[in-house]
Amino acid sequence: MRVSVFGLGYVGCVSAACLASLGHEVIGVDVNQVKVDLVNDGKAPVVEERIGELIADVVRADTLRATRDVHEAIMGSDVSLICVGTPSEPNGSLCTTYLERVTEEIGAAVAERGGRQTVVFRSTMLPGTCLNLLVPILEKFAGGTAGVDFGVAVNPEFLREGTSVRDFFDPPKTVIGELDRASGDVVAALYDGLPGEVFRVPVPTAEAIKYADNAFHGLKIGFANELGAVCQALGVDSHQVMDVFLADRKLNISPAYLRPGFAFGGSCLPKDLRSLVHAARRHDVSVPILAHVLPSNADHLQRAVELVERTGKRRVGMFGLSFKPGTDDLRESPLVELAERLFGKGYDLRIYDPNVNLSRLLGANREYIETRLPHLAQLLADSVDEVLDHAEVCLVGTGDPAVLSALPHGDGPVIVDLIHLPDADARRAEPGYVGLAW
Ligand SMILES: NC(=O)c1ccc[n+]([C@@H]2O[C@H](COP(=O)([O-])OP(=O)(O)OC[C@H]3O[C@@H](n4cnc5c(N)ncnc54)[C@H](O)[C@@H]3O)[C@@H](O)[C@H]2O)c1
Numbered sequence: 247m248r249v250s251v252f253g254l255g256y257v258g259c260v261s262a263a264c265l266a267s268l269g270h271e272v273i274g275v276d277v278n279q280v281k282v283d284l285v286n287d288g289k290a291p292v293v294e295e296r297i298g299e300l301i302a303d304v305v306r307a308d309t310l311r312a313t314r315d316v317h318e319a320i321m322g323s324d325v326s327l328i329c330v331g332t333p334s335e336p337n338g339s340l341c342t343t344y345l346e347r348v349t350e351e352i353g354a355a356v357a358e359r360g361g362r363q364t365v366v367f368r369s370t371m372l373p374g375t376c377l378n379l380l381v382p383i384l385e386k387f388a389g390g391t392a393g394v395d396f397g398v399a400v401n402p403e404f405l406r407e408g409t410s411v412r413d414f415f416d417p418p419k420t421v422i423g424e425l426d427r428a429s430g431d432v433v434a435a436l437y438d439g440l441p442g443e444v445f446r447v448p449v450p451t452a453e454a455i456k457y458a459d460n461a462f463h464g465l466k467i468g469f470a471n472e473l474g475a476v477c478q479a480l481g482v483d484s485h486q487v488m489d490v491f492l493a494d495r496k497l498n499i500s501p502a503y504l505r506p507g508f509a510f511g512g513s514c515l516p517k518d519l520r521s522l523v524h525a526a527r528r529h530d531v532s533v534p535i536l537a538h539v540l541p542s543n544a545d546h547l548q549r550a551v552e553l554v555e556r557t558g559k560r561r562v563g564m565f566g567l568s569f570k571p572g573t574d575d576l577r578e579s580p581l582v583e584l585a586e587r588l589f590g591k592g593y594d595l596r597i598y599d600p601n602v603n604l605s606r607l608l609g610a611n612r613e614y615i616e617t618r619l620p621h622l623a624q625l626l627a628d629s630v631d632e633v634l635d636h637a638e639v640c641l642v643g644t645g646d647p648a649v650l651s652a653l654p655h656g657d658g659p660v661i662v663d664l665i666h667l668p669d670a671d672a673r674r675a676e677p678g679y680v681g682l683a684w
Contacts, residue, residue: 353387423452
């Protein structure tokens, strides 16, 4: 394929050289004459393992060259990869200036070119940037309609500086955010033969995946470092702790707990986080991530309260009360906390949880419910229908089959989904359905 790569920094230079070595005919473009000259001399403009030899090879083989001339690059390519920088502004917002400028230049050149050019954004950008900011610029400067007259895709880059050439040839995954099928096909063909799963998704999803990845990577490092500091203060070998932690592929290094859902609770997580943070404080160890897990959880619960408030309705039904399905344990149940807050705000509440039967509330649970939600007995309903008959808005916090099968579609009460119902994707298109974080 004939490819132009805009921006010869870490991402662009590695992409250009690796694509050329796969057999594509590549033109690199940069505003910086020094970088252009370096590439044309067969030298790498960045320091990276293997990139020097690779650029020397592909320039010698005439499959890579560089220019400052956008017009020449667009005339000599059918697909353009945009790899310009998207740095932070002083206030933390994303700087899209370079993206906007290069998009204008490419659009103007595409207007003069016959045939269908596919413009692929590789730079990291917030969801919505491509469709709301860059596509209108392309349509204005190129003329015509994106997805019809020219292709558009978002193809985030997952390489790590230092091992980027290796990562290019053995990527963790390939993500293609496609405006239309034909645009996605062009990107898929670029990487044909490389290992790793290919995900073809809507454009904003592709943009968001990069942020999910990087936020999680930062969070993992911060978590490990904070835990290390606490362990050190407590005289424990943090690496030994993490060796065992990492060996747990069921609950720790696994998909467990990584789907957006409701707030957590129960008799262990809140208590143990509190005491760990307290122990850190006692030893003057600052642990901002660990210290903010419970506040984050409380904010998530508050989102559910706000969703009910926003409906403007007063008669509320709640399905689920125990802290998770399959148990009647109410201690530190986030659903109890939610019920209590709504009750405190004067909502007319009815609750149904198949696992919670007052007669079975013994010992700790009985005491807990009597102190935290003394009016529980009056609020508890005996059946799903009793709650549905009462409610103008229903909070669904359990996946119990009897509840799921009775939940109405469309005209009934507003459904506030706290658990991502099995049919959430279909329901999202229905009026009167609200997902907590989806
Ligand atoms: N560096 C990484 O490891 C990495 C990994 C994944 C994603 N990303 C993302 O990829 C993008 C690029 O990152 P980078 O580290 O390669 O940036 P960089 O700053 O190293 O390179 C950007 C290049 O774009 C050039 N440029 C700016 N405007 C231009 C224009 N109008 N026309 C042509 N060239 C232009 C600059 O001169 C520069 O050489 C960013 O959005 C970044 O967040 C970076």
